[in-house]
Amino acid sequence: xxxxxxxxxxxxxxxxxxxxxxxxxxxxxxxxxxxxxxxxxxxxxxxxxxxxxxxxxxxxxxxxxxxxxxxxxxxxxxxxxxxxxxxxxxxxxxxxxxxxxxxxxxxxxxxxxxxxxxxxxxxxxxxxxxxxxxxxxxxxxxxxxxxxxxxxxxxxxxxxxxxxxxxxxxxxxxxxxxxxxxxxxxxxxxxxxxxxxxxxxxxxxxxxxxxxxxxxxxxxxxxxxxxxxxxxxxxxxxxxxxxxxxxx
Ligand SMILES: Nc1ncnc2c1ncn2[C@@H]1O[C@H](COP(=O)(O)OS(=O)(=O)O)[C@@H](OP(=O)(O)O)[C@H]1O
Numbered sequence: 001x002x003x004x005x006x007x008x009x010x011x012x013x014x015x016x017x018x019x020x021x022x023x024x025x026x027x028x029x030x031x032x033x034x035x036x037x038x039x040x041x042x043x044x045x046x047x048x049x050x051x052x053x054x055x056x057x058x059x060x061x062x063x064x065x066x067x068x069x070x071x072x073x074x075x076x077x078x079x080x081x082x083x084x085x086x087x088x089x090x091x092x093x094x095x096x097x098x099x100x101x102x103x104x105x106x107x108x109x110x111x112x113x114x115x116x117x118x119x120x121x122x123x124x125x126x127x128x129x130x131x132x133x134x135x136x137x138x139x140x141x142x143x144x145x146x147x148x149x150x151x152x153x154x155x156x157x158x159x160x161x162x163x164x165x166x167x168x169x170x171x172x173x174x175x176x177x178x179x180x181x182x183x184x185x186x187x188x189x190x191x192x193x194x195x196x197x198x199x200x201x202x203x204x205x206x207x208x209x210x211x212x213x214x215x216x217x218x219x220x221x222x223x224x225x226x227x228x229x230x231x232x233x234x235x236x237x238x239x240x241x242x243x244x245x246x247x248x
Contacts, residue, residue, distance in 0.1 A: 129177055 136142035150157040164176045
């Protein structure tokens, strides 16, 4: 029997082939549209998400309302901090620098960038001053505290010691900010220098003790010396070391 024409009941062999191609095309089109929609939704979601440094732009929040400073995945205690706490006392001391609402000075793109942008994720906020400073006496465990804090992915710390507060304070905040451009986070002050001082003082103390035991002369002089040393001891105890860090 000869095959029927295109209007007949039996399709020609070419028809199933074109149908399967058409179905495949439809399937590909549907999957393409679906993936496009998913990408679109993800992009929109990323735009609406708060960046990790969003809190820096918290100057526009109403008084009393928590800033939008949210540490991604951070503990609740660290997750939100008041907007007032982000205003740094020294901001008004630098009139030449255009200080952003979050305390980042000139050159800091964090304050200029809207929240959720890539600028926040690309470490462009590294020029800012530290957001937090750990202050503690010598051997008070400040290093341990710092090390624990820097484990958090949103905390950055510097290992170097710029000695800003004790040696370079006169150079001003511009110098301090430039240093933190490369090492945004942990800034130490006074540590090693005072360690050596204390060691030397302890040596001298031991020498004097031995002298006092062997010699009964000049008791009054030694007493006065010891008094002065005790004063120095107390001074050293009161000296505080300072470690600064900031949030990404
Ligand atoms: N959680 C806790 N409990 C008890 N002791 C602790 C703790 N964390 C740190 N440490 C001890 O603190 C000493 C170091 O303190 P600092 O980092 O401030 O020392 S330093 O001034 O910076 O050198 C250091 O003491 P020494 O080992 O005697 O030097 C640490 O052992």
